[in-house]
Amino acid sequence: MAKSEKTWSAGPLRIRVTTDVPESAPRERLTRERIVDVALAQMKERGYEAVSMRSIAKELGTGQASLYAHVANREELDQLVVDRIAALMPHPEPDPERWDEQVVDFLHDALAIYREHPGSARAAMGMIPTMPGALRNAEDLMGICLAGGVPEQYASWACDMFALYVGAVAVEEDIWADRLRTGPEGRSYSEEAVVAAVREHFAALPPEQYPILSSLAEVMTTGTGEERFDFGVRLLVAGLKAVSQRS
Amino acid sequence: MAKSEKTWSAGPLRIRVTTDVPESAPRERLTRERIVDVALAQMKERGYEAVSMRSIAKELGTGQASLYAHVANREELDQLVVDRIAALMPHPEPDPERWDEQVVDFLHDALAIYREHPGSARAAMGMIPTMPGALRNAEDLMGICLAGGVPEQYASWACDMFALYVGAVAVEEDIWADRLRTGPEGRSYSEEAVVAAVREHFAALPPEQYPILSSLAEVMTTGTGEERFDFGVRLLVAGLKAVSQRS
DNA sequence: GCGAGATGACGAACGGTGTTCGACTCGAAC
């Protein structure tokens, strides 16, 4: 049995009573780490929108206010979440011979990690990398580009752009996933169903007003997310090569 | 003087009384257009986050519930806002000789319009173009690329990517603008102050862990938003040329 | 001219959000 103290005051009086209490909850101490753990788990399970200070506190068996002893606010929590998953990135050794393929792989890895942790992308939006995890990745990506002979200025701007692109793709996929999750009336749509619907919508447009969109409906809705992303990444790398050589 | 009718029922009785009322409020009828007008104005003035169904209703001198007679929900309102500003885009005649410059100009115009209407970019996030305004722009951009000889499949994916990039840049600038607006303790920071702070932060990193970031702090924080965006756009177009010719 | 029905307007409320306040508990140091 453990002891529990209760104190209360009535006017100038202070009364204290000690009672015995069943040794129930070892009551693991709240820490930043545990809070971030729960936030990540909930994002993965129910989507970014479903995560709130309340839901986190509830799962930890505590009150919302307790969280604020460890985390300044929601924004800082988001930063911590992002930094946590940023730390999952690999750290390839720059190889000047195949720097372009290394960049492609790096970006694919980044998207894969975003995908493994749904919701994290939205937390990362508009965030300047200042925490260790994100900084490490920026350093690595810059290293690859510089090793490949990309001029410093171009490498700087391009890395910025790469991060923006991967983030934007991840956010879009995430918003989409949330919408599918909360499909109208229970039974959530499948991804293919949505793509098919968009294709039909394009195909059904009046050809006199939208000759291209209506006739290219098929082409425009072709490709999995993976294929489209790969195209984008290779386009970026090809572009960086082109503008680098030109100078 | 106008007439005002008041009806009420007491049990089975229905009583109606007509009174004269001062012709005060012409009480302009609520319409989608007026709602969108106010939403846009408020976004411009106080940022995306400050706009709510409540704030719109208040400015229109009505209750929140009234808005829902004209707009299904917040998401539809956002769509209408986006469609409104999408209609502001010019419609250039495709010129095969200088299709690349046309794409560059088109994207610059798009960002300029996002900038003129702060907040609109965030409303556009994750939105599949289905309304007239956005469709028109997709059609135009596709037309320019196809006229330039870009293969259909590449043009489709690239246009998608262009829109994503412009949107992402606009959203980032917007989040930033909101943060500056709500600067810590009244006096809002200037943009230069933030850039300088980031530069110092990078420069102050431990060189043994972050040799590149710490030494390139200056280069990485160089360039106005406009210069960086222009670099990105030209990189994209160069990339599209490269992958197109390769096939 | 009058009654009935449709439609728009709207106050109040519901369940959610992030955040703050003040009271409380409790372990460790003096």
Next chain:
DNA sequence: GTTCGAGTCGAACACCGTTCGTCATCTCGC
């Protein structure tokens, strides 16, 4: 032993999007 500060937490505040039921007004058929 007592004090003190850090951690805990219930309750509340000010928001948010949305819905309900009621009321006002306008239009149409008679």
